[in-house]
Amino acid sequence: MKKHLFFLFLFFIHFSLYANIQLPGILSSGMVLQQKATTKLWGWATPGEKVKISTSWDNKTIETVADGNANWKVDIQVPQAGGPYSIVFEGENKIVLENVMIGEVWICSGQSNMEWSYNLGIKSVKSEFEQLNKLNIRLFNVPKRTSETPQNNINSSWAVCDSTALKVFSVVGYYFGKQLNQDLNVAIGLINSNWGGTPAEVWTPDSLVESNTLLKDAAAKNEPTAWWPVTPGYAYNAMIAPIVNYNIAGAIWYQGESNKNTSASYTELINTMIGAWRKAWNAELPFYYVQIAPFKYEKYNVGALLREAQSKNLSTPKTGMVVVSDLVNDTLNIHPSNKKDVGIRLANLALADTYKLKKTDYKSPVFKSFTVDKSNIIIEFDYAETGLTIKGKDPKEIFIADENKVFYPAQVKIKGNKLFVSSKQLKSPKAVRYQFSNAGIGNLFSHAGLPVAPFRTDNWEVDTSKVK
Structure with a gap:
């Protein structure tokens, strides 16, 4: 009789281990659910076990059944932001998630x-x-x-x-x-x-x-x-x-x-x-x-x-x-x-x-295109609608080259959102590079104070040998 009761006890322990609803770690008390969306809730249970899910924001109950692989999943409708709320999962056991925000x-x-x-x-x-x-x-x-x-x-x-x-x-x-x-x-x-x-x-x-x-x-x-x-x-x-x-x-x-x-x-x-x-x-x-x-x-x-x-x-x-x-x-x-x-x-x-909040000048200017006008290379940018500025007296980390591919420090003039780049040493410039190195830090900015993104106008081969 004692042996029979012992095996019955083991059976109930075994059953309880596999009958309980389980949730993934990402579904826990204190979580934030994405607002105004269809959201999945999922987990595991004994195949064929009925799972009921109740949400306090609408007091609705959804039922599902764990499949043959012990998985279950439901879609719920999440309202606009708010909380705290609770979500209750019921099957052979009960799990309550508290302090849920949306x-x-x-x-x-x-x-x-x-x-x-x-x-x-x-x-x-x-x-x-x-x-x-x-x-x-x-x-x-x-x-x-x-x-x-x-x-x-x-x-x-x-x-x-x-x-x-x-x-x-x-x-x-x-x-x-x-x-x-x-x-x-x-x-x-x-x-x-x-x-x-x-x-x-x-x-x-x-x-x-x-x-x-x-x-x-x-x-x-x-x-x-x-x-x-x-x-x-x-x-x-x-x-x-x-x-x-x-x-x-x-x-x-x-x-x-x-x-x-x-x-x-x-x-x-x-x-x-x-x-x-x-x-x-x-x-x-x-x-x-x-x-x-x-x-x-x-x-x-x-x-x-x-x-x-x-x-x-x-x-x-x-x-x-x-x-x-x-x-x-x-x-x-x-x-x-x-x-x-x-x-x-x-x-x-x-x-x-x-989120479509009204903001301006929230992006750094990035290189868009360039044209060559005699001894000047004129550079245009995206996201520079309110213009560009140089912080300091002289531009840093901007270089210009001709067909010989030798780069010289450049002179720069700003007109609105355009850069006019030149060098007294070059009559027929072909390319401009700005902050195009490992550690160079330039000083071209938008009027909103965001740095211009590094760029180059050429596609010439670049030296990547070991620094000497």
Whole structure:
């Protein structure tokens, strides 16, 4: 009899382990759901188990049944921003998610300059700690993990943005979210999914890299390290794929330094990655990114070529680029300390282009076209409607060359939003380069105070040999 009761006890333990509803980590108390959207809720239960979901904002109940693979998923309608609300899941067990807000959700991704936090050295964000209770921001940290195949869960949960949570969160992401919270007056959910040192290939599905000869050859040049993955798809599978069911408004991205030696493929790589993310979320997500900062790399011009590749990504719809050359005070430090203005500039892109708030001069001027008029090269820009200015007496980091391809410091005149570039040493100029080097910092700005993006008018071969 005792033996019979023992096995019956084991049966009930076994049943209880597999009968309970389970939720992925991204669905937890304190989360922010994307407002005014159809959103998925999903999880696991015993095959055939009935699952009931009730939402407090409309007091409606939805029922579904776990399939033969123990999965269940429902679509719910999320109203406009508000909260806090609760969501109740009932089956053989009951789960109640409390303190659920509805607002705007963004993912913050990339490598170390996006990852950099208070604990990693950005101590200036400490000044924010006392005012965090005035903000409505929630944070979700994705642990560093890799996988050969796409995963369906992340072992983490949402947290209210207090000083403890912020110490391990992206400072760029925080200032981005703070600006959105203040200007939109809705709850902001930020998903922190980044890993210092990672090349963009690891954030892109491996099948897309392996099937593209250009991308595959470039990925093969990423040397393995003891600190971060370099295998295509490994971070995507473990740190992006598990959350693609979770509705988001868009993505901000700060990455590129680890792809500096394969800049020829970078534009296509990032466009491929953006396309993969948009397909996974089934939405044309806005994608706002940061151009890498000036830094003294070991090879000539590799930084300039990578920035050029990043500028070309602007031709992809619903993208925007933040230029940060003016925020660097040490070109020997690959992690510039001013993360606040980076986050605010990213937020201004989102506020203007995604949320359609009336803003002007929120984009850095970028090279559009040029014409040669005798001894002058006349350069026109996009996003320079209110004109250009030089900070200081003389222009810096702007050079001009003739057919001999020897570049000389240039004289510059500004007329509205056009640059007239010349040199007394050249009668028939052919090309202009501005801030086209690894660590050069120019002083051309829009009247709104945003730096002009680095550019060149030529397509001549560029020296990338080792710095002597």
